[in-house]
């Protein structure tokens with residue numbers, strides 16, 4: 154088995170030319186979601202004064 158064949162970085166299957174470097178649209182979308190997920194999380198967790206809106210929803 155040739156070990157140099159390009160493979161999907163997410164699941165390791167043979168990549169598809171249409172969705173490279175991934176094997177399918179599913180893996181490509183998953184990678185995008187991962188990026189977006191991190192991008193939205195970072196600024197939300199870094200509140201300047203620590204007064205995030207989420208804190209207002211505490212029980213009480």
Ligand SMILES: [Zn+2]
Pocket residue numbers: 161162163164165166175176177180
């Ligand atoms: Zn894949």
